[in-house]
Amino acid sequence: MLSLTHSSPDEFIYKDKSYKVDLAFDTVLLYLQLQQDEKLSPFEKWLQSCKLFFGSQKLPSDPKFYESAFRQIQAIITDNPYGTEEIEKDGGVEATKQFDYVRDAGAIYASFFEQYHIDLNKERGKMHWDTFKALFDGLGPKTYFQRILQIRREDPTKIDDPKARQELYDSQNYYAVDGAKTGQERTAQALNNSALGSAFKSLFEDAEKGGN
Known part of the structure; x- marks a missing residue:
């Protein structure tokens, strides 16, 4: 939500370290479109989503980092100062x-x-x-x-x-x-995609198993 007293968020803090987050409008729209691409696997969507928001930064091998980061990104994208709009049903389009x-x-x-x-x-x-x-x-x-x-x-x-x-x-x-x-449906589905959440965890579980 836009603030008149604070700058719009452009970083994510994790374990006292700052990571730049690209939240330009076109990046967010690309992200929402990406989640609708049925040709991509959840893992591919996860990789491309990370590249969109974090670019080439070196990110930690910690599932909690991604869960926390995307939870914060979700909150920013879906925030509405006036609450959720009611669905209008009066013979026209919802x-x-x-x-x-x-x-x-x-x-x-x-x-x-x-x-x-x-x-x-x-x-x-x-x-x-x-x-x-x-x-x-x-x-x-x-x-x-x-x-x-x-x-x-x-x-x-x-x-x-x-x-x-x-x-x-x-x-x-x-x-x-x-x-x-x-637009609303894309946002809701993209940001509540359980497959993406599962991809975050399974990726690092596999990495940990491989390292043991």
Whole structure:
């Protein structure tokens, strides 16, 4: 969560030693996408996740380090100052099915440029996830991204005019997330992936057995 009095976290302290953590918005989005790649094994996801967040730093051979580090990273990524949003069910699209960071990348980019005059391509590797999330949540109703969300939320069955109702159906089909997991669902699944947690432990258990 963004703070006006403290810098956004960019390090992880473990046993009195500091490790730099890359929490740029594009790194976090790559991480969330990585967890959805069914072609990769849990071990491969674990390795690539470590490279994304810690780069080429020498990391300890201690499972507790990774458990603690990813628990802290999870807390940062999922933190919401206003709590969890309720799921809206009123004939339209549920709140958790409204957007996808990959599918809606163009709309998000255009909306940041439109409202904040920020070129996200130039912010890769620089803008912290906390900053990105605060700006993302603050996108106004007239931005391209929010207009798409509004189309997805509307309930066509409440429109009496057949032509207008069909136009909304067509628009919803055009802007549909195509069954892809949404931003909230990606976050929830990626950060609660028990297979990754198991990979952390089994990796070092094997290493310890091999060293005995």
